[in-house]
Each structure stands twice: as structure tokens, then as C-alpha cells.
Amino acid sequence: MSDEDQILYRVEDKVAVITLNRPDKANAQTQGLLDDLNAAWERAAADPGVRVIVLNANGKHFSSGHDLSGAGSRDAVPDKMTLAHIYELEAKRFIGYSLNWRNIPKPSIAAVQGKCIAGGLLLAWPCDLIIAAENAEFSDPVVYLGIGGVEYHGHTWELGARKAKEILFTGRSVSAREAEQAGAVNRVVPLDDLDSETMKLAAHISGMDPFGLRQAKRAVNQTLDVQGFQTAVQAVFDIHQTGHGNALSVTGYPVISNLEQMKKNVSKS
Numbered sequence: 001m002s003d004e005d006q007i008l009y010r011v012e013d014k015v016a017v018i019t020l021n022r023p024d025k026a027n028a029q030t031q032g033l034l035d036d037l038n039a040a041w042e043r044a045a046a047d048p049g050v051r052v053i054v055l056n057a058n059g060k061h062f063s064s065g066h067d068l069s070g071a072g073s074r075d076a077v078p079d080k081m082t083l084a085h086i087y088e089l090e091a092k093r094f095i096g097y098s099l100n101w102r103n104i105p106k107p108s109i110a111a112v113q114g115k116c117i118a119g120g121l122l123l124a125w126p127c128d129l130i131i132a133a134e135n136a137e138f139s140d141p142v143v144y145l146g147i148g149g150v151e152y153h154g155h156t157w158e159l160g161a162r163k164a165k166e167i168l169f170t171g172r173s174v175s176a177r178e179a180e181q182a183g184a185v186n187r188v189v190p191l192d193d194l195d196s197e198t199m200k201l202a203a204h205i206s207g208m209d210p211f212g213l214r215q216a217k218r219a220v221n222q223t224l225d226v227q228g229f230q231t232a233v234q235a236v237f238d239i240h241q242t243g244h245g246n247a248l249s250v251t252g253y254p255v256i257s258n259l260e261q262m263k264k265n266v267s268k269s
């Protein structure tokens with residue numbers, strides 16, 4: 001599969017469908033994939049014919065998070081990794097893009113199946129609505145890596161403080177039903193119906209007045225922002241960087257070396 005096919009884009013009756021298409025790697029996110037994903041969101045935002053944006057994923061899993069192998073990097077990787085380099089890379093791709101998608105003035109819907117791990121949350125949380133398949137699971141097990149959570153901290157806002165702490169402290173995942181009860185997911189549907197239910201909802205919303213939709217989205221987001229949403233997300237991004245700084249000082253790498261343990265625990269859960 002060429003690099004260009006990692007993100008698919010189509011417009012169907014006023015609905016832009018953006019598809020993560022790296023199923024053989026559980027849609028692990030390379031830097032290039034994120035650049036292409038952001039370009040797809042921008043394309044949908046700029047197209048006056050698009051009223052609703054759907055983000056979905058091919059394969060068993062929505063996304064296993066960031067591709068830590070370094071594959072697909074489009075930026076030069078320095079000989080010696082510094083916190084300044086990590087900060088710059090992540091400010092653009094791991095929080096900048098997510099906030100950009102969150103603020104695009106058109107309604108968006110994520111359709112999530114299988115695992116949505118760590119960096120996967122950076123793609124799902126920014127969407128306005130989330131439809132989850134019954135087998136969907138959400139997790140952020142990066143405490144195993146010596147980091148206090150992923151770069152874009154939607155967790156407390158989406159799941160509530162106690163559940164956010166629980167998943168971070170334990171590394172465990174939240175099931176689709178649990179996420180629905182917490183208000184982090186709009187509805188749970190059988191896996192076989194995920195696509196049709198998502199497109200049905202998108203079709204319904206696409207028939208609403210576009211300016212009304214834009215203002216409705218702004219009303220809710222503005223309410224969250226008055227409560228400090230974007231300021232908190234930016235502040236937690238900087239807390240996240242202290243995790244990388246500590247790991248660099250201890251190991252010379254951006255994470256402490258419990259990656260194998262994390263993989264074992266994630267595959268068990």
C-alpha cells in the first residue's frame with residue numbers, strides 16, 4: 001500500500017467520509033498519515049458542498065495510536081532527540097491537528113470499532129459525535145511509558161474526572177457501553193450496523209440548516225471554552241512534555257522503556 005492510500009476521502013450526498021486506511025497496522029498513526037488526515041479535514045472544511053464530516057476506519061480497530069516505530073516520518077529526525085524537537089513535532093501533529101478538527105465549523109461524527117488506544121483518542125475526541133460499535137474500547141495506557149496521558153487530554157471532559165483517573169492509573173480500557181454511560185459516546189450499535197447507522201445520522205444532520213449547525217456547534221464549544229477547555233488542553237499538553245523530558249533524562253528516549261509491558265497489557269485487556 002502506498003503512503004497516499006493511508007487516508008481515503010470521498011463525498012457522498014453532502015457528507016465527507018474520511019477513512020483511516022492502514023488496517024494491517026491497526027491504523028497506527030505515522031506523521032505522514034496525520035498530515036494526510038489533516039489535509040482531508042481541511043478539504044472537507046473548505047468544500048461548500050460538504051455539510052457533515054464522518055471519520056471512520058478500515059479494519060478491526062479504529063486506531064492503535066501513534067506508530068512508535070518512526071515509520072513514515074516526513075520530517076528529518078535529528079541525531080540527538082531533544083525535548084525541543086519532541087515539543088515542536090507534537091505541538092503541530094498531536095495537539096494542533098486535534099484542536100483544528102475540533103474547531104472546524106461543521107459537525108463531525110467518529111465511527112469507532114475495536115481498539116481506540118492513546119493516540120487513537122486524539123482522532124476520536126475532537127469529533128462532535130461518536131458512534132461506537134459494541135466491540136469498541138477506549139484506553140490511554142501511557143503511564144506504562146512514564147507519561148501522564150496522551151498529548152490531547154479530552155479524557156476528563158469526556159469521561160468525567162473519576163473515570164479519567166481510573167483509566168490513566170490502571171491502563172485499562174473503557175468499553176463502548178461504559179463510555180456511553182459516561183457520556184463520551186452518543187450511542188452504541190452492533191458492529192455490522194456501524195457504517196449504516198453513522199451514515200444515517202450524517203444524512204439526517206446534513207439536511208439541517210448549515211448556518212444553524214455551525215452556530216449550534218459553536219454554542220456548545222464556546223460553553224466548554226468558557227469553562228476552560230482549550231486552556232486546560234494546552235496546559236495538559238505541557239504537563240505531557242514533562243513526561244518526555246523525564247524519560248529523556250532517564251533513558252535518552254522520549255518514553256521510559258515499558259513498551260513491551262504496555263503491549264502485553266493492552267492485548268490482554
Ligand code: ZN
Nearest residue numbers: 090151240244
Ligand atoms: Zn508525546
